[in-house]
Amino acid sequence: AAMRKSRIKRTKTVCTYCGVGCSFEMWTKDRQILKIEPSAEAPVNGISTCVKGKWGWDFVNSEERLTKPLIRREDEFVEATWEEALDLIASQLTAIKEQHGADSIGYIASSKCTNEENFLFQKLARAVMGTNNVDNCSRYCQSPATAGLMRTVGIGGDSGTIQDIEQSELIIVIGANAAESHPVLATRVKRAHKLNGQKLIVADLRENELAQRANLFFRPKPSTDLIWISAVTKYILDQGWEDQEFLNNRVNGLDEYILSLEKFTLEYAEEATGLAKEQLIQVAAMIHEAKSVCALWAMGITQHMGATDASTAIANLLLITGNFGRPGTGAYPLRGHNNVQGACDFGTMPAWFPGYEPVQDAGVRKRYEKAWGVDLPAEPGFNNHQMVEGIQTGQIKAMYLFGEEMALVDSNSNHVEAHFEQLDFFVVQDVFFSRTAQYADVILPAAPSPEKEGTFTNTERRIQRFHKVMEPLGDSKPDWMIFQELARRMGADWNYQHPSEIMDEAARLAPIFAGVSYERLEGWNSLVWPVAADGTDTPLLYRERFAFPDGKARLYPVDFTPPYEAGEEYDLHLNNGRLLEHFHEGNMTYKSEGLTHKVPHPWLEISPELAEQRGVSDGALVRLTSPYGHVKVRAIVTDRVRGNELYLTMNSMEEQEAVNRLTSSYHDKITHTPNYKEMSVKMEVIEES
C-alpha cells in the first residue's frame, strides 16, 4: 500500500471554471485524475468546491485535444511541426504589418489563461508588433462594471473580499445568478443569511436560487435597473438618510448629482420599472437600517446598452449611504471566468498597460519603453468589437486569438463568423478545435492549467498560484512558451525560463503588483492587489482614500438608456445565463463525461401562462427567431420566469442551440459590451413533446 500511495501525486491547483477562485489539491497517477481534495487552508473556499471544480477535469485527457499545430492547405488542415507553424505566423504577420501597418492586426487574449500569459501577450502586441489592438473577453461581460467603478471610486475591481460579503448586514444582488455562476460564493451568502441573520435583497427577471431565499425579491421590467436604483437613492436623500459625514469628508460632486436625480421620483420609477412604490421604499428603508451594505451584480446589469451607467448608479447609491471602506460594505461585480480579473489587470486592454495605467500617459509609456527598449504606440487600440467591425472596413487584416471561443461567445455570431471569413490571416491557439478555429489559417495546440505553472486572479483581486500537475499532452505547449517562441522569431530577445520571471517583470513595472512574487505565493498563500513593495496586500479597498489624486470619490450623474427594440413581431423578451453544470460556451465542460451526462443540452424556460397561451407543452421543441438568426431548443415550463419572459441557458456546443445566433451587435455606449440581455424573439413550436 505504501508503494501504491507513493505513486500518487498531489498538486495544488486553482479552479479554471469561475471567478470565485477555489483552490485545491489534484490527486493524480500519471495522467489519471483520481480526485480533487480541497483544504481548510484554501483562502477562498476552504473545504468546499462546486460540481465543476470537483468533476470538471476530464477534458484534460479528451481525445479531442489538439496535440499538433495545424496549417490550412486549401480547405483542409494538415499537421505541421512547431517550426513550420511559427515560421509561417512570423512571416505572415511581418508581411501584413509591413504592407498595412501595425494597427492592421488584432490580438484577442484569454481570461481563462494565466496572468503571466496575458502579460506576455500584451507585450507581444505592444512591444514586438507595435500596436495597442489588444483586448480580452471582459469586453463581453464586465467592462461596464469596471468603467462604472473607475468613474466613481477609481478602481475597477471588487471593493473587498468574499469574507466582506459574508460580514455584511445587507446584501443586494442585482442581475446575478450567483448560485449557478459563482456557486461557492453563493453558498457563503446562503450561510450568512441563514446563520448570521444577514438580509438579502434580490432584483432579477428570473426567480433564481438566491431569489427564492431573499428577504425581498422583485422583478423590474427588463433593462430598467438604473431607474429603480436611482429612485431609491433619491428617496434616501429626500428622507435625509444619507451619510452626511461620509459625503462631506470623502465624496465630491454631491450638488450636481442631486440635481441629476430630480426626475427619478417614485412615481416615475413605478411607471418605468413596474415595481410598486412601497417596494422601493422598503428597499430604501432596509438600506437605511443596515450598518453595512454591499451590492453584487453581474451580466444582468452589464450586458445592456446603458450598462456602464447602471453600474455607476449602484456605486452612487453605495456612496450616498457611506457604504465603502468598511468591512461588509462595497461594490462587487462578480467576475465570470477564472481569470477575467487578471487578464484585465495584466494589460490585455486597448487603453491600459498592466495595472490600469493609461497608454496615453507619456510618463508611464516612458517607463515601459525604457524597460522594453522600444518605442510604444501612444493611442488606445481597437477593442474586440472594433476589431470585428474593422475587418469589414479593411482596417483589420489579420488576427491572433488564444483561449477564446469568439465565434460562439461574441454577440450576433452569424455576423462575426462572416467577418472572420474575410481575414487575410488568422491564428487561433486553443486546447480544442473550437468553432472559431474553423476560420483559422494556423491552429496552435495549447496546454490547459493542469499542464503548466502560473497564477490566476479571482473576483476579489486575489492572486493565487497553481502548479504543474502533468506534462502537456502531445506537442501542446503552455501559451506563454508559444508567445516567447514567436516573439523570438520576430526579433525580440525574450528568454523567460519560468512564469515567475514574467511575474517579476510585471511587479517591477506596474505599481499595483510591486510586492508580488512567486515566493510570497508559495503553498496556500495568496495576495490581494494592490500589493506594496514590502508584500502588504489590500483585501479591503478605500479604507482611507478613494483611488483619485485628492483621495475623494466622485458621484457621477447618469441617465437611463432605453433598451434596443427588435420590432413588434419579436414579441417575447429573451434573457440568458449560465448553468451550474457547464462553464461558459461549454468547450471544456461538455467534454467532461459526468457533467454532460447530467446536463447534455441547453434548454429554454417558459412561463406557465405563456405556455398555455401558445400551446407549448413541457419538453416541446421550439424555434426562436430574432432578426439575426434562429435556434432550436427544448422548452421547460417553469414559474422561475413569468409572462413573456424567456430564459435560455447559454452554454451550448451545438450551433443550432447557441444563444448568440440570436443576439444583436448593439452594445453599451461607453465600453462596447454587447447588449446580450436585451433580445426580443418570436417563438414557434416545431415538435410537441
Ligand code: SF4
Ligand atoms: Fe470552481 Fe467556481 Fe466552482 Fe469554485 S465555485 S469550484 S472556482 S467553478
